[in-house]
Every structure is written in C-alpha cells, then in structure tokens.
C-alpha cells in the first residue's frame with residue numbers, strides 16, 4: 001500500500017460517560033492508503049457517521065488515536081486537520097450563494113480569482129449544478145443542496161475528503177452518472193476519500209475497499225470482490241450481496257464415504273470426500289454443527305438434487321428470482337432465463353461445493369469458502 005492517508009488506532013466512541021454511555025464505535029483500527037476510496041458501509045446506527053465525524057473533528061474520540069497524513073489530529077480542531085467534508089445535512093452557509101459556498105475555502109486560501117472561477121465552473125459542470133450557482137441554499141431543492149455540499153468538499157485540496165451519504169437525495173439515474181464522474185475526478189487527482197453509505201451498490205461502484213460495520217464493530221475491511229467471495233463472517237455474508245446469501249444450519253457427518261451436511265426436514269447435502277480440500281474437510285469433520293451459506297446465483301436446479309417447493313417466482317426483466325421452501329426455511333435462487341414454474345411446483349436443487357461458504361455455528365466466523373479455508 002502507498003503512504004498512509006489515515007490511521008485509526010483502537011478508537012472508541014461513547015456518547016455519554018466512557019464505558020457507561022452508548023458505545024457507538026468499538027476499538028476501531030484501520031489504515032487507508034493515499035489515493036484510496038473507502039466506503040464505510042452498514043445499516044442505520046452501526047457507527048459509520050460517528051466514525052466519519054471523529055475523523056473530521058466534529059465528535060471527540062473517547063479512546064484511541066487518529067492520524068491524517070502521518071500527523072496525529074484527534075485532539076485538533078476541525079479546521080486544523082486539513083480534511084474536507086460533505087455533510088449529509090448539507091450545512092451550506094445560508095447567506096451565501098451556491099457559487100460563494102463552493103468558492104469559500106479557496107478564497108480563504110487566497111487563490112487567484114481566475115483559478116477559483118475555473119475550479120467552481122468545472123465542478124459545477126461535473127455535478128450538473130451550473131444553472132443554480134447564483135441561487136441561495138434556501139431556494140434550491142434537497143438534491144441540489146446535496147450536490148452543492150459535495151462540490152464544496154471536492155473543490156478543496158485536502159489530505160482527506162469525507163463524504164457522508166453524498167448522493168442519498170438524488171434520483172437513481174443521476175446518482176449512477178455522478179458516481180462514475182466523481183470516482184474519475186477523485187482518481188484523476190489522486191485524492192483520498194471516505195464515504196459513508198448504507199447502499200451497497202454505491203459502495204461497490206465507488207470504493208476500492210469497503211469497511212463493513214455493524215453494532216459499532218468493524219466486521220470486514222476488504223475489496224468489494226473479496227467481501228463477496230470471502231465474507232469474514234455471517235454478518236457480511238448476508239449483508240453484502242443481492243439477493244442475500246441463503247443460510248442454513250447443518251449437522252456435519254460422514255456416511256458411506258461421503259461428507260453429509262444434514263439439514264432440517266431430513267434433508268442432506270452429500271459430497272464426495274474429495275470434493276473438499278484436505279484442510280477444509282478436516283475443519284468440517286472437526287465440528288458437529290455449522291452454518292452453510294450459498295449465494296442465490298450459485299444454487300442450481302438438477303434432477304438428482306435435494307427436493308424443494310416453489311413458493312414465489314418473479315421475472316425481473318433480465319433474471320428470474322425463485323423462492324422455494326427448503327429445509328424448514330426459505331431458499332432463493334436466481335436464473336438468467338425466464339423460468340416458468342407454478343407456485344407449489346416441486347424442484348430439486350444442488351449446490352456445488354466450490355460455492356459453499358461454511359461458518360462456525362457459535363461465533364458466525366467463516367471457516368471455509370469453497371475449496372479454501374477462510
């Protein structure tokens with residue numbers, strides 16, 4: 001990795017007294033390289049905004065340290081951190097026009113007027129807000145305010161750009177266009193950006209690495225592909241990916257030379273011993289119970305598979321989502337063709353062992369992904 005743009009070490013955030021208040025962020029440690037785009041992804045209340053606000057300096061750190069570009073900043077005022085932030089609540093200066101809001105930091109840094117004008121013009125074009133530059137924040141829509149706030153952050157030269165739900169108010173089409181442009185803008189200039197989002201499409205599209213958070217705890221910090229292919233635990237496995245990963249509890253056994261994963265309702269997935277690598281096989285056979293997971297795209301129908309009953313069937317225009325009652329629960333499979341299956345129809349499903357994710361039943365931590373140990 002290139003030089004560190006941000007180092008967070010053992011950071012805790014309590015709202016209220018330390019060790020007694022709300023423990024919003026728990027022992028967070030992460031390092032972000034210069035030029036990286038990182039998404040903090042998680043559901044509401046997972047601690048992502050608290051993390052961003054501690055980096056910016058709008059919330060105090062209860063414990064631990066934060067360094068930006070090699071300089072400890074967690075005790076400094078926000079203006080001393082050389083960090084630019086676009087806020088979810090926009091926080092534009094009401095008495096200033098959109099142009100003045102965007103130019104504010106550049107003027108304060110005494111950049112020549114011609115340079116300020118050309119920077120404002122190019123970012124306004126990028127964000128499609130050229131027509132509202134002379135308007136005041138109170139007279140523009142929420143989506144326009146959001147883009148103005150984003151422009152005000154991106155225009156600055158800073159060690160770190162923090163973007164809090166930067167496109168939450170925008171329509172899907174505009175959001176998709178801007179995502180591409182913003183990523184290009186950030187990469188072209190070698191900026192380092194951290195964005196907070198609960199939208200995994202946004203995280204996948206923009207970020208080099210995604211930090212998945214839940215309950216104030218960092219669950220996994222990795223590339224989008226690795227998070228999909230090698231989820232660290234049941235939480236990331238089921239949180240990231242659409243439709244979500246199917247999961248079932250299973251008893252592990254060995255019968256007639258086969259490894260059996262016994263599911264509720266007397267069903268069993270049976271695999272040749274050699275279907276798994278020796279280390280994975282050993283880990284499996286060392287346990288009585290596990291949780292198995294399979295992505296809906298990896299479930300196949302096959303004549304000699306395990307029986308299930310269709311409970312829903314939806315054609316989405318480019319793929320079919322089939323839900324089936326299976327092993328005392330529900331299983332979703334995705335097929336690329338238009339599949340005509342009546343509700344209540346019997347099907348048989350099979351799961352290739354290379355697509356099987358296995359998790360520890362007690363901790364939820366991943367044991368194996370296909371052939372490889374986690």
Ligand SMILES: Nc1ncnc2c1ncn2[C@@H]1O[C@H](COP(=O)(O)OP(=O)(O)OP(=O)(O)O)[C@@H](O)[C@H]1O
Pocket residue numbers: 015022023024042043044045046047048049050051198
């Ligand atoms: N000022 C505050 N006082 C007390 N508790 C707070 C405060 N701000 C946040 N919290 C709590 O801290 C936890 C983390 O909140 P945070 O806003 O960081 O989560 P988030 O993942 O960004 O959520 P959202 O997506 O809804 O903004 C939540 O339980 C929240 O209720």
